[in-house]
Amino acid sequence: MIKRLTLILVFFLINLSIQGRALMLCLSHFGNNKTEKIRLIEVKEVPRNPQPQFSKPYGYYKLSIEKNGKEVYFTYFNSLFYEYSTTKNEKIKKFEECFFVPLFKPPFKVKVSKLNRVIFSKTVEKIKKEQNSPKIKTKIKGKIKIGFIADGFALKQDFLSDIRKLKKEFLSYKPYSKYKNLFVFEPIFVKNRTFTNKNTFGMKRYITVSKLKEIYQLLEKNDCDFFVVVVNSKKYGGSGILNNFCCVTSKNKLSGFVFVHEFGHYFAGLGDEYFTSKTTYNEFYPKNFEPLEPNLTRKTKLSQIKWKDLISKDTPIPTPPVEKYKGKVGLFEGGGYLAKGIYRPQLHCIMKDRGYKSFCKVCEKAIEERIKSLINSR
Ligand SMILES: [Zn+2]
Numbered sequence: 001m002i003k004r005l006t007l008i009l010v011f012f013l014i015n016l017s018i019q020g021r022a023l024m025l026c027l028s029h030f031g032n033n034k035t036e037k038i039r040l041i042e043v044k045e046v047p048r049n050p051q052p053q054f055s056k057p058y059g060y061y062k063l064s065i066e067k068n069g070k071e072v073y074f075t076y077f078n079s080l081f082y083e084y085s086t087t088k089n090e091k092i093k094k095f096e097e098c099f100f101v102p103l104f105k106p107p108f109k110v111k112v113s114k115l116n117r118v119i120f121s122k123t124v125e126k127i128k129k130e131q132n133s134p135k136i137k138t139k140i141k142g143k144i145k146i147g148f149i150a151d152g153f154a155l156k157q158d159f160l161s162d163i164r165k166l167k168k169e170f171l172s173y174k175p176y177s178k179y180k181n182l183f184v185f186e187p188i189f190v191k192n193r194t195f196t197n198k199n200t201f202g203m204k205r206y207i208t209v210s211k212l213k214e215i216y217q218l219l220e221k222n223d224c225d226f227f228v229v230v231v232n233s234k235k236y237g238g239s240g241i242l243n244n245f246c247c248v249t250s251k252n253k254l255s256g257f258v259f260v261h262e263f264g265h266y267f268a269g270l271g272d273e274y275f276t277s278k279t280t281y282n283e284f285y286p287k288n289f290e291p292l293e294p295n296l297t298r299k300t301k302l303s304q305i306k307w308k309d310l311i312s313k314d315t316p317i318p319t320p321p322v323e324k325y326k327g328k329v330g331l332f333e334g335g336g337y338l339a340k341g342i343y344r345p346q347l348h349c350i351m352k353d354r355g356y357k358s359f360c361k362v363c364e365k366a367i368e369e370r371i372k373s374l375i376n377s378r
Contacts, residue, residue, distance in 0.1 A: 058269030147224030169256025
């Protein structure tokens, strides 16, 4: 009994001592349409909590940490590099990717795999530590904290007024509305700073976060689970990449919609259900490849469809895109930037239609699962 109590006490003390410490890992992910390389550019102990793990295999990349040959941590993510590698561009481009993971004592191995193939592996022998730990704004227990980061704002009031609108719209969508009390929002105001690329891969509406390392330096002092870069602009645009980044312009009449759409990519790994807009990708989903996202499939047999549990018996598969099936979950052709060969769950969804006010049932379920997994891990 005493032995067991001692063990419990030791376990408790170990956990207590690592609370509020995390390891910041920054990668440089670079290459072109033929080559892909990763380099570890920063490994540092920081005085905040790790970010939530993403354990569902919806991302094309997996970051893992091994200690003594055993996997002790992993998280899935997507990368802007992946999109770049599907374009015809041969110029080598670099992308930054950062993570706050649990703190492990060196030596340990950092690994990145792409669809189960290891593309990077490095043993870390030493980690940097901040000498004077900055005071941080800590997370509130049991809550999901989203940090809004100002991009291109001169006035704090202007920024606060814009994020108030984004927040209001976000909480009006199901299932977020159901969990309203779980979300807390933290404004992170920095004057006249910019972290974004306003014309990614030559596309004006594609605004992406290019200075992730700088963002993570801000987040060291603001213990948020998630962050959104809010760009002071009237233009329509933004982006969201699973477990990587999310950004949106704040002064367009559709800014609230774009935020909820992009956050769906970043937070829950949802795929784009549209197929008519111009994109920069060439074959984002190669032939015969089953998309990993929960709301897209190539399968046409009911037993193999990811959301088969939500399809009622009287709904034909594939489902004709007619009024009769509006509001029903089925198998509608068109999604993932392709009009043929990829299917989505419902006729309409915020992941498909510009300005649409709700998620389809499958996306809603995926978000709800993500929220529940975050609460259960606390
Ligand atoms: Zn959907």
